[in-house]
Amino acid sequence: MTVRASFASGVRDGTGPAAATFVLALSYGAAAAQAGWGFWAPVTFSMLAFTGAAQFALLTTLASGSAVAAVSSSVLINARYIVMSVALNDSLRGSRLRRALQAQALADPSFVLAHRGGGRFDAPRLVGATAPQWLCWVTGTAVGLLAQPSPGLLEALGADVVFPAFFLLLAMDEVRRSPGALLAAACGAVIAGALLLVTEPGYALLAGTAGALVGAAHGGSAHADDSEGDR
Amino acid sequence: MRIWLSLAAVTVATWLMKAAGPLALGDRPLPPAVRTVVGLMAPTLLAALVVVEVGGPGWSGLDWRQLVGVAAAGVVRWRGGPLPAAVIAGAVVTALLRLS
Numbered sequence: 290m291t292v293r294a295s296f297a298s299g300v301r302d303g304t305g306p307a308a309a310t311f312v313l314a315l316s317y318g319a320a321a322a323q324a325g326w327g328f329w330a331p332v333t334f335s336m337l338a339f340t341g342a343a344q345f346a347l348l349t350t351l352a353s354g355s356a357v358a359a360v361s362s363s364v365l366i367n368a369r370y371i372v373m374s375v376a377l378n379d380s381l382r383g384s385r386l387r388r389a390l391q392a393q394a395l396a397d398p399s400f401v402l403a404h405r406g407g408g409r410f411d412a413p414r415l416v417g418a419t420a421p422q423w424l425c426w427v428t429g430t431a432v433g434l435l436a437q438p439s440p441g442l443l444e445a446l447g448a449d450v451v452f453p454a455f456f457l458l459l460a461m462d463e464v465r466r467s468p469g470a471l472l473a474a475a476c477g478a479v480i481a482g483a484l485l486l487v488t489e490p491g492y493a494l495l496a497g498t499a500g501a502l503v504g505a506a507h508g509g510s511a512h513a514d515d516s517e518g519d520r
Numbered sequence: 521m522r523i524w525l526s527l528a529a530v531t532v533a534t535w536l537m538k539a540a541g542p543l544a545l546g547d548r549p550l551p552p553a554v555r556t557v558v559g560l561m562a563p564t565l566l567a568a569l570v571v572v573e574v575g576g577p578g579w580s581g582l583d584w585r586q587l588v589g590v591a592a593a594g595v596v597r598w599r600g601g602p603l604p605a606a607v608i609a610g611a612v613v614t615a616l617l618r619l620s
Contacts, residue, residue, distance in 0.1 A: 305603055305607065333527070338527070338534050339534075347530055364530060372565075373565070374537065374538055376561050378550070385542050385547075388546075392541060395538045397566075397569060444618070447610070447618070449583075450586055450589035450607075453590045457566075457570050457590055457593065459566050460570065461597060463562050463563035467559075469560055470564075478571045482571045485576075486578065494572055498561060500564040501564040502557055505556045505559075
């Protein structure tokens with residue numbers, strides 16, 4: 290597939306998660322307005338950092354505690370990006386800086402959409418999938434700041450279902466592709482679920498990725514259909 | 521000022537974490553054993569994300585209506601429904617359950 294076609298396929302498949310991102314961004318904008326962050330700080334934050342969970346975390350932790358503690362716990366939530374970035378590196382081309390720039394397109398849905406199986410990733414598809422999500426995250430933040438929808442309304446509409454549902458469906462697609470993936474996913478879910486009881490979500494997520502080790506140890510290598518085209 | 525400094529710190533840290541692979545490895549390929557683990561990273565991360573999203577900190581966010589909605593989305597997809605339709609169906613189910 291050409292770079293252009295890969296990018297276009299990413300944009301197309303990224304619109305679903307982008308719609309979900311928009312809803313989440315609405316509630317982020319509304320929460321930031323209520324916390325008295327003004328307009329430009331949250332919008333700039335969304336444009337530059339583009340990281341939902343950590344932005345929410347900073348909003349709540351900064352209100353209650355020291356800035357250093359707030360920043361470190363927010364950063365921790367994103368520690369899984371390190372794992373994802375290492376996973377992605379083999380599939381990137383060009384100089385170190387060029388690769389580092391491409392890796393900025395990392396986002397949970399894009400990482401999965403760009404997975405071609407067997408640990409190979411399609412970089413143009415990754416960037417394409419992130420483009421509409423970034424746009425929706427930034428515009429959603431701005432609209433949320435201006436319109437300030439009440440959290441009750443979004444909840445009544447079932448908005449909190451959107452993200453976990455997306456992740457579940459993407460997980461189902463991944464699991465269907467390889468038997469080892471089912472074991473790895475189950476371990477990831479159990480580890481994250483257990484750790485959620487005793488620690489912060491960021492740690493639980495990071496430790497959950499260790500489920501992949503269990504899946505790999507049991508010989509469940511993700512199958513090797515690297516050359517397969519669309520999914 | 522406190523807000524701007526904090527968000528600048530989180531932003532830069534996020535950039536560095538997303539760039540960690542290329543910065544640390546350059547063009548050195550991963551050993552085959554690590555490649556196998558990497559191939560299983562996407563499904564594992566997704567499963568963990570579902571649990572954390574549904575459970576919330578300390579499982580305090582657990583709401584059976586949300587759970588039913590997420591499961592409904594899974595069923596629609598499993599029965600061959602397209603991805604966006606399945607997500608919308610899940611949200612609608614939860615919204616309806618919350619009406620009562």
